[in-house]
Amino acid sequence: MSLDESKREEIRETYDMRDFSPSALFPDQHVPKFRLVFEELYRECRTLGHRLLDYLGIGLGLEEGFLSGKHRNVGTEWNGTALRTLFYPPVSVPEEDYVIRCASHSDYGSLTLLFQDDVGGLEVQTKAGEWVEARPVPEAILINVGDLLELWTAGLYRATPHRVILGQRRKEDSERGKRFRQSIAFFFHPDNDVTVEPVVTAANSSRQWIPLNAWEHLKSRFTSTYDN
Numbered sequence: 001m002s003l004d005e006s007k008r009e010e011i012r013e014t015y016d017m018r019d020f021s022p023s024a025l026f027p028d029q030h031v032p033k034f035r036l037v038f039e040e041l042y043r044e045c046r047t048l049g050h051r052l053l054d055y056l057g058i059g060l061g062l063e064e065g066f067l068s069g070k071h072r073n074v075g076t077e078w079n080g081t082a083l084r085t086l087f088y089p090p091v092s093v094p095e096e097d098y099v100i101r102c103a104s105h106s107d108y109g110s111l112t113l114l115f116q117d118d119v120g121g122l123e124v125q126t127k128a129g130e131w132v133e134a135r136p137v138p139e140a141i142l143i144n145v146g147d148l149l150e151l152w153t154a155g156l157y158r159a160t161p162h163r164v165i166l167g168q169r170r171k172e173d174s175e176r177g178k179r180f181r182q183s184i185a186f187f188f189h190p191d192n193d194v195t196v197e198p199v200v201t202a203a204n205s206s207r208q209w210i211p212l213n214a215w216e217h218l219k220s221r222f223t224s225t226y227d228n
């Protein structure tokens, strides 16, 4: 199924957290534990992110700590890593139509750790272009490879396109739409001054892999996403 998603709006609310310094704005008065809880989650995700990169690096035959060493400034202004809460309100799904909760995209950084509730609706695209459901698994964290890890590995690890969509194909979607959906994503990014370029032999030699600066890439992806 191919859908023209370009003219649709995403129906969701998000809250991004990058800065946990005392001067950072948090709803401390209304939700006193919010800052503490998310700060702890941020720290745990950072530790897990570093560990995953170390394991992937071993698998790729890289120098020890190479990838995690490019993510040293997480939690400071010199790094674009963010923790994001995503709230998808209930929506009614017209029978012959569909509703986009999150339009198809790949993530911009190295890795994303995604925590989803039990509502479902997340889909990932196979290499053949087919959309398959990534059903929620209790207690599991879903890991997405982002653009920059794809570039480091010259396509060996693919920045998998994904989306959250309701309608048309699945009977359960109208029921799903009645429930709100909550997810949390940790977007793990290399330090702003890192230039990312392939460190392994290209898996897909028909494609050109152009080196990118981490911060420039993040800025340009934000601009192209939000200007549209």
Ligand SMILES: O=C(O)CCC(=O)C(=O)O
Binding pocket: 086, 102, 107, 114, 116, 122, 162, 163, 164, 183, 184, 185
């Ligand atoms: O809410 C989800 O499950 C996915 C969100 C997502 O892919 C994103 O914000 O990049």
Ligand SMILES: [Fe+2]
Binding pocket: 105, 106, 107, 162
């Ligand atoms: Fe995403």
